[in-house]
Structure formats: C-alpha cells, structure tokens
Amino acid sequence: MHALPLPIYETVFRELPDAVFLIDPETSNILDCNDAALTQVGLARHEIVQHSVLSLQRDVVGVEQWSSIAQVIRESKGYYFVGQHRHKSGAEVPVEVHTSCFMREGRELFLSIARDITQRVASERDLANREALLSYALTEASDGLWDWNLATNEVFFSPQLKRMLGYGPQEMPPQLQTWESNIHPDDAPWVQLVLREHVEGLRERYDAEYRLRNRNGHYLWVHDRGRVCERDADRKPSRLVGMVENITDRKNAELALQELAAHDMLTGLLNRRECERVLRQQIDLCRRLEICLGLCIFDLDRFKSVNDRFGHAVGDKVLHGVAQLAKSQIRSTDYLFRWGGEEFLMLCPGIGLHDLVILADQIRHKIEQLSWPELEHEGPITCSFGVAVCPDHGHTADALFMSADSAMYRAKANGRNRVECGAPVKPPSQVPYPRSEVPGRPMIY
Numbered sequence: 001m002h003a004l005p006l007p008i009y010e011t012v013f014r015e016l017p018d019a020v021f022l023i024d025p026e027t028s029n030i031l032d033c034n035d036a037a038l039t040q041v042g043l044a045r046h047e048i049v050q051h052s053v054l055s056l057q058r059d060v061v062g063v064e065q066w067s068s069i070a071q072v073i074r075e076s077k078g079y080y081f082v083g084q085h086r087h088k089s090g091a092e093v094p095v096e097v098h099t100s101c102f103m104r105e106g107r108e109l110f111l112s113i114a115r116d117i118t119q120r121v122a123s124e125r126d127l128a129n130r131e132a133l134l135s136y137a138l139t140e141a142s143d144g145l146w147d148w149n150l151a152t153n154e155v156f157f158s159p160q161l162k163r164m165l166g167y168g169p170q171e172m173p174p175q176l177q178t179w180e181s182n183i184h185p186d187d188a189p190w191v192q193l194v195l196r197e198h199v200e201g202l203r204e205r206y207d208a209e210y211r212l213r214n215r216n217g218h219y220l221w222v223h224d225r226g227r228v229c230e231r232d233a234d235r236k237p238s239r240l241v242g243m244v245e246n247i248t249d250r251k252n253a254e255l256a257l258q259e260l261a262a263h264d265m266l267t268g269l270l271n272r273r274e275c276e277r278v279l280r281q282q283i284d285l286c287r288r289l290e291i292c293l294g295l296c297i298f299d300l301d302r303f304k305s306v307n308d309r310f311g312h313a314v315g316d317k318v319l320h321g322v323a324q325l326a327k328s329q330i331r332s333t334d335y336l337f338r339w340g341g342e343e344f345l346m347l348c349p350g351i352g353l354h355d356l357v358i359l360a361d362q363i364r365h366k367i368e369q370l371s372w373p374e375l376e377h378e379g380p381i382t383c384s385f386g387v388a389v390c391p392d393h394g395h396t397a398d399a400l401f402m403s404a405d406s407a408m409y410r411a412k413a414n415g416r417n418r419v420e421c422g423a424p425v426k427p428p429s430q431v432p433y434p435r436s437e438v439p440g441r442p443m444i445y
C-alpha cells in the first residue's frame with residue numbers, strides 16, 4: 001500500500017512526461033490524470049475525468065473483460081501491456097502501459113502510466129524491414145556476402161559466397177582463418193594490409209581485387225569490398241560487412257590484354273613500353289633499397305647483311321635465338337626487354353659494374369658461340385654491349401640509359417663484339433646515394 005500523496009508527489013504526478021491516470025477499479029472510470037495524459041489523447045480534462053478508461057483504447061472491450069483484467073492487476077504487483085490509445089483525431093497512439101493497484105483511505109485505486117512509444121515502434125519497424133532486406137541480400141544476392149564479428153573473429157559466409165567457391169551450405173567454417181587461408185599467397189600480404197588499414201581507420205573502405213582459392217584448389221579472381229558497420233562503446237570497429245564479386249572472366253581478359261600489350265611478339269620478351277615503365281620503377285626501388293641497378297644494352301652486329309643475304313625470316317630466327325640465349329643467362333629477378341629492331345636491354349637490380357661486365361661478356365661470348373645452320377658459311381653472329389650502373393653512371397632513368405647507349409656505340413666503333421662501360425658521373429651532392437651492390441649477389445651466372 002502506498003503512503004498518502006504529499007504535495008511533492010502531486011507535483012511529480014502533474015509534471016511526469018508519461019501519461020498518468022488514476023482509475024476506479026470498480027467502474028473503470030478515470031478519477032484524475034495529468035497534463036501529459038490530456039496531450040496523449042488530445043482531450044480536455046472534462047472529456048476524460050469520470051469517463052471509462054475503456055473509451056481511450058480498443059484493446060479492452062466491455063465491463064466483463066475489464067473485470068478480469070482488474071482482477072489480474074490486483075493479484076500481480078504491476079500489470080504491463082503494450083496497446084493503442086485512441087487520439088481525438090482518430091489516430092492510434094502506441095503505448096506501453098504499466099498499471100498497479102494501491103489503497104488510499106481504505107479505497108482501492110489503480111494507477112496507470114502510459115508511455116507513448118510511437119518513435120520506438122517506428123524504429124523497430126524500420127529495423128525489421130532492414131533485417132528482411134539484409135536477410136534477402138545475404139541469401140539471394142548474386143554476389144557473395146560476408147559478415148565479420150571482430151571480437152570473436154567469427155565470419156558469416158553467405159550461401160551465395162559458398163556456392164561461388166564451390167562449397168556446400170554446411171562447409172566453410174565460419175572463421176576469419178577460412179578466408180585468410182584461401183587467399184593466393186602472393187596476394188595475401190597486401191590484401192590483409194588493406195583490410196587492416198581500413199579497420200585502423202587509415203582507409204575509408206576495404207576494397208581489393210585478388211585471387212581466392214575454390215574448393216577444387218583453383219583460383220578465382222574476386223573483387224572484395226567491405227566497410228565497418230558497427231563500433232563498440234570505445235568506438236572501436238566491432239563488425240565489418242562486405243561483398244565478394246567473381247570477376248575471373250573480366251580479369252583474365254584484362255590480364256591477357258595486358259600480357260599482349262607488354263610483350264614483343266617475335267621474341268616473347270617484354271617490349272620497349274614495358275621497359276620504360278620498369279626502368280623508372282626499378283630506379284626508384286633501388287634508390288629506396290639503397291642498392292645499385294645495372295643496365296646493359298646490346299645490339300646485333302651487322303645484322304642488316306643477315307637480312308639481306310638470307311631473308312627476313314632467317315633474320316627473325318636469329319633475333320629469337322639471341323633473345324632466348326640472353327634470357328637463359330639472367331636471374332629471375334633480372335629483366336630482359338626487346339628495346340627495338342635488333343637491340344635488347346637488360347636490367348639487373350643489385351649488381352655492381354664489375355659483375356655486370358662479367359655477365360655481359362659471358363652473354364656476348366655465348367652468342368658468338370651459337371651455331372646457325374641457316375646461315376651456311378656466314379661467320380658467327382655477334383653483339384656489341386654497353387653497360388652502365390646507377391648511380392655511378394647516371395642517377396635517373398634517362399641518364400642511365402644514355403650512358404649505356406653511348407657505351408654500346410663505343411663498342412661498335414671499337415670493333416664490335418665487345419663490352420664497353422658508361423662514363424662515371426659525379427653524384428648529386430645533396431642526395432646521398434650508396435655504391436653498394438646487393439650483399440652476396442653471386443658473380444657467377
């Protein structure tokens with residue numbers, strides 16, 4: 001039983017933002033209410049007081065139903081229900097009602113507090129709609145979807161994602177490791193870096209194209225995009241969702257085109273355009289790693305006479321043979337390009353002048369020793385070589401190339417079938433640049 005209302009309680013009753021009704025359990029009539037109650041149903045005080053509480057809503061109909069509810073309210077400490085109050089305008093106001101029973105001066109009374117939950121119902125409806133959409137997207141969308149809980153490292157893989165990779169609905173354990181272990185080893189480090197950078201807030205989104213292994217062990221090319229969609233109380237990412245698209249066909253076509261555009265048809269070597277790109281990239285890389293970069297240009301000697309005497313087709317064979325031989329002499333980390341016509345360019349990261357000269361001379365010698373049945377009694381095919389090393393002979397791509405090129409012309413002028421070195425240049429005073437070769441780079445090829 002509650003104590004008698006004191007003036008302070010009277011004020012609380014009047015000022016409460018929730019609608020409060022004082023009800024006679026016998027008649028269901030409202031004995032009193034606060035202003036929030038009047039606002040909630042849009043009625044004046046005289047339209048409410050001494051009217052049945054049943055007139056405010058439609059969930060309880062008739063005295064009989066009211067009596068049984070009144071009985072439940074009496075027996076329980078508090079009666080709670082979610083229903084609708086009827087506004088004067090005809091609109092329905094969703095309410096959450098808590099009713100309790102108490103005695104005052106020997107008389108039984110009900111106190112009902114009705115909270116307007118319009119906003120909450122709207123957001124719940126919105127959430128339900130979104131969840132339905134999400135559930136549709138997760139199971140039916142043509143792209144595969146994933147949902148990663150960062151706290152547990154659990155990952156939901158959508159049925160479509162599993163289908164894309166050739167797995168059944170019960171396969172693919174829902175863990176981050178399942179995904180990680182299927183990324184192509186060459187792609188894994190940078191894909192994981194991109195993902196980490198997004199989680200750490202360094203990238204706005206996670207977006208990567210990489211190879212993902214399917215159930216048969218073959219790799220698919222995928223475009224994977226994702227975003228942090230939930231954060232914990234400390235604003236740390238707690239959930240990331242993303243979408244995986246199978247782009248194998250497009251990527252393969254793209255790669256085939258790139259391959260075609262980067263290679264020379266006759267020799268199969270990388271072409272001049274690719275050479276220019278790689279040369280600049282290697283200059284930057286070697287500068288960053290503080291290692292040397294060797295460049296060698298070689299050109300067939302008196303090749304015009306081969307064409308003239310034996311025809312272009314035989315000349316092509318010679319070019320192809322020379323390219324294959326040179327290719328067989330370099331390391332997998334070196335590059336060989338067909339610079340143009342009968343001219344080739346070799347790039348060797350981490351090599352010093354001494355070793356580069358040895359390598360060039362070895363190739364020169366091996367080319368000279370090749371036998372060419374098509375050339376009948378013609379003498380050996382020979383080449384002239386010019387070598388230069390960055391930074392000793394040039395600090396930029398152009399300077400390095402020019403140095404090796406003029407060395408090659410000097411080799412021609414000095415009798416052909418020989419190796420000449422570029423002229424040393426002064427280092428730029430402001431850029432400290434090492435002279436080191438890669439430690440341990442073998443001199444023997």
Ligand SMILES: Nc1nc2c(ncn2[C@@H]2O[C@H](COP(=O)(O)OP(=O)(O)OP(=O)(O)O)[C@@H](O)[C@H]2O)c(=O)[nH]1
Pocket residue numbers: 266299300301302303304305307311312313314315316319340341342412416
């Ligand atoms: N068969 C064939 N010949 C080519 C190709 N590209 C360039 N050539 C030929 O290479 C020859 C180059 O001749 P030149 O520049 O006079 O040089 P060279 O005869 O080798 O004389 P030096 O370089 O001074 O030793 C020309 O006959 C070109 O037609 C090719 O793809 N196939």
